[in-house]
Amino acid sequence: MIRFDGVTKAFGPVTAVDALDLTVHDHELCILVGPSGSGKSTMLRMINRLIEPSAGAVTLDGKDVTSLRPETLRRSIGYVIQNVGLFPHLTVAANIATVPELLGWSRARISGRVTEMLQLVGMEPSRYAGRYPSELSGGEAQRIGVARALASDPPVVLMDEPFSAVDPVNRLRLQDEFLSIQRALKKTVVFVTHDVDEAIRLADRIAVVRSGRLVQYDTPEQILENPADPFVAAFVGADRALKRLSRFLVRPYMHPAVSATIDADLDRQLRTPGVPRYLWITETDGTLLGSLDTTLAARCGEARACVSEENIHEMAVRPDSSLKEALSRMIGTSARSVPVVDERFRLLGEISLSDVEVASEKPAQVPRAGA
Amino acid sequence: MVARILRTWLPFVALAAVFVFLSVDVGTWRWGLRAAFPAQRDILYPRADPAWLVGEHLLLVGISSLLAIACGVGAGVLVTRPRGRQFLPVAEKLAAVVQTFPPAAVLALSVPALGFGIAPTIAALFLYSVLPILRNTLAGITSVPADVTDAARGMGMTPGQSLARVELPLALPAILAGVRTSVIVNVGTATIGATIGAGGLGAPIISGLVNQNPAFLAEGTIIVGILALTLDALFAALEREARRGMPQGTAV
Numbered sequence: 001m002i003r004f005d006g007v008t009k010a011f012g013p014v015t016a017v018d019a020l021d022l023t024v025h026d027h028e029l030c031i032l033v034g035p036s037g038s039g040k041s042t043m044l045r046m047i048n049r050l051i052e053p054s055a056g057a058v059t060l061d062g063k064d065v066t067s068l069r070p071e072t073l074r075r076s077i078g079y080v081i082q083n084v085g086l087f088p089h090l091t092v093a094a095n096i097a098t099v100p101e102l103l104g105w106s107r108a109r110i111s112g113r114v115t116e117m118l119q120l121v122g123m124e125p126s127r128y129a130g131r132y133p134s135e136l137s138g139g140e141a142q143r144i145g146v147a148r149a150l151a152s153d154p155p156v157v158l159m160d161e162p163f164s165a166v167d168p169v170n171r172l173r174l175q176d177e178f179l180s181i182q183r184a185l186k187k188t189v190v191f192v193t194h195d196v197d198e199a200i201r202l203a204d205r206i207a208v209v210r211s212g213r214l215v216q217y218d219t220p221e222q223i224l225e226n227p228a229d230p231f232v233a234a235f236v237g238a239d240r241a242l243k244r245l246s247r248f249l250v251r252p253y254m255h256p257a258v259s260a261t262i263d264a265d266l267d268r269q270l271r272t273p274g275v276p277r278y279l280w281i282t283e284t285d286g287t288l289l290g291s292l293d294t295t296l297a298a299r300c301g302e303a304r305a306c307v308s309e310e311n312i313h314e315m316a317v318r319p320d321s322s323l324k325e326a327l328s329r330m331i332g333t334s335a336r337s338v339p340v341v342d343e344r345f346r347l348l349g350e351i352s353l354s355d356v357e358v359a360s361e362k363p364a365q366v367p368r369a370g371a
Numbered sequence: 372m373v374a375r376i377l378r379t380w381l382p383f384v385a386l387a388a389v390f391v392f393l394s395v396d397v398g399t400w401r402w403g404l405r406a407a408f409p410a411q412r413d414i415l416y417p418r419a420d421p422a423w424l425v426g427e428h429l430l431l432v433g434i435s436s437l438l439a440i441a442c443g444v445g446a447g448v449l450v451t452r453p454r455g456r457q458f459l460p461v462a463e464k465l466a467a468v469v470q471t472f473p474p475a476a477v478l479a480l481s482v483p484a485l486g487f488g489i490a491p492t493i494a495a496l497f498l499y500s501v502l503p504i505l506r507n508t509l510a511g512i513t514s515v516p517a518d519v520t521d522a523a524r525g526m527g528m529t530p531g532q533s534l535a536r537v538e539l540p541l542a543l544p545a546i547l548a549g550v551r552t553s554v555i556v557n558v559g560t561a562t563i564g565a566t567i568g569a570g571g572l573g574a575p576i577i578s579g580l581v582n583q584n585p586a587f588l589a590e591g592t593i594i595v596g597i598l599a600l601t602l603d604a605l606f607a608a609l610e611r612e613a614r615r616g617m618p619q620g621t622a623v
Contacts, residue, residue, distance in 0.1 A: 048525060050521070050524060050525055070527075071527045071528070071529050072527070073527075074524070074525060074526060074527035075526070075527030076527075079522070079525035079526055081518060081521060081522060081525070082518075083516075083518040084518070084522075085516070085518035085519050085521055085522030085523075085525075086519075086522070087519060087522070087523075087536075087537055087541075088519070088541065088616065088617050089537075089540045089541055089615075089616055089617055090616070091616070098526055099526050099527060102526070102527055102528065102532070132615075132616030132617070133616075134616060134617065135616075148526075149526075158525075
């Protein structure tokens with residue numbers, strides 16, 4: 001547990017952090033979010049004593065952090081920064097080994113750990129261990145930054161805008177990967193960002209910070225639903241109903257899809273009484289092929305020729321996609337429902353606009369994304 | 372792997388072989404200089420073998436360069452530490468001022484203080500070498516990205532560990548470039564030491580000038596030239612090794 005007790009930090013006449021009281025619970029991902037210059041990075045850096053408070057105390061599991069040698073303290077806390085800060089003269093393996101080496105682990109233990117960490121962040125050890133940081137892409141470098149911070153298995157990890165310098169597509173990927181790592185490892189994470197969407201996507205609890213003060217500290221749902229003041233409301237944005245949807249997965253809301261198989265039997269399947277107007281069409285192995293408007297099928301002569309494969313890749317979502325993504329795909333393809341597929345594009349079910357509406361009315365009863 | 376090592380070290384090894392051969396093989400000199408200067412009575416500088424002169428010369432360059440590296444890198448490290456930072460501008464100015472004295476003047480001025488011979492020569496060479504090394508050490512250390520030093524500190528390195536494991540290795544290519552400049556200049560400047568009795572490869576050159584003997588002159592200048600090229604290739608190879616993995620152009 002990390003606690004700020006009346007912590008103030010002044011740089012000359014400027015008060016960066018003003019009488020902060022904040023408790024970060026064990027195994028929670030707490031995100032400090034606020035505009036730039038709001039003091040959130042200063043708060044983070046006071047936990048591992050890169051900055052010393054002017055007044056008040058930061059305690060880690062009940063112990064004042066100033067009671068420990070700064071180096072000892074920092075070796076027990078993972079640290080990830082925006083521009084990664086990998087050591088350019090050291091290989092990926094040596095970078096990951098930094099803290100274990102400082103802690104004096106044996107060679108065998110270190111090399112085992114390096115392999116384990118590379119696998120954890122989804123990078124093939126034999127390919128990447130010997131590379132230099134200059135030979136990595138931005139996303140790869142950031143993964144190594146995460147691996148390096150977790151190498152000594154610290155209970156607490158500090159992350160200062162870790163994904164901000166990465167392009168949007170890779171940022172989403174890194175966020176997803178980081179979430180699944182965090183679900184497995186359950187670290188106590190303090191994470192700083194100025195990106196509200198990122199905070200809502202990842203956080204167990206969000207601390208909204210403004211001018212060195214804590215404005216609201218609550219779960220993402222509460223922040224979106226009941227912003228404490230106009231500042232928070234404005235900061236989370238007018239689209240906060242949409243943002244809330246990014247917290248929910250498709251899986252609990254999807255339902256079985258009505259589909260037909262594209263085989264010799266297709267025309268007979270369409271003639272079955274009570275067949276709905278729209279059908280998903282799959283290959284015999286279940287792979288989603290397209291959709292079919294049964295009212296048009298009669299005009300095509302052979303139904304096979306009427307199957308629309310257009311848009312099908314833009315429509316399909318996965319069970320672990322967010323409802324926000326599903327909704328976006330519905331809007332993007334003008335469809336009232338979109339298919340849900342597995343990783344091999346086999347049809348699992350569908351999700352429709354009315355399902356999304358249900359979710360936005362009573363979301364609390366279902367597991368949220370990231371839980 | 373083998374190809375990389377060959378590419379890096381081959382020029383140095385080849386030049387070093389030529390240099391060693393010319394330093395020890397008196398027969399080739401006698402034959403070559405006789406062919407080039409048939410009119411000369413004395414062909415080889417008579418007071419010492421090439422090997423002896425090379426030894427003296429390397430001693431002058433070696434001692435003065437080692438002192439300059441120790442002082443230049445040491446001062447560069449000290450003034451980039453938090454406690455020494457206030458002296459950074461002073462250090463830069465001081466080194467620049469010393470550099471403006473011509474080497475012959477430094478030699479002449481140091482004779483009354485240190486007498487004739489090796490000591491004043493080494494002192495002059497030392498003063499001359501410190502600046503490029505100090506300047507490049509400063510540039511190398513101050514150009515280490517702030518993110519990298521922040522990461523080093525944030526992961527629990529002590530200031531000493533950060534210096535030894537991160538800052539100096541990253542500054543090394545720049546430092547080596549400074550040492551390279553200094554040492555090469557030193558090899559040439561050390562020949563002036565012969566005018567105040569420091570010996571070395573300047574001896575046949577000065578003697579050749581005084582006695583109007585081009586053979587002596589050739590003996591001295593050729594070996595000095597090859598020595599400079601050899602050391603240049605050595606430092607080029609060292610720099611290349613130090614720069615491994617680093618993106619091009621990060622160091623000065």
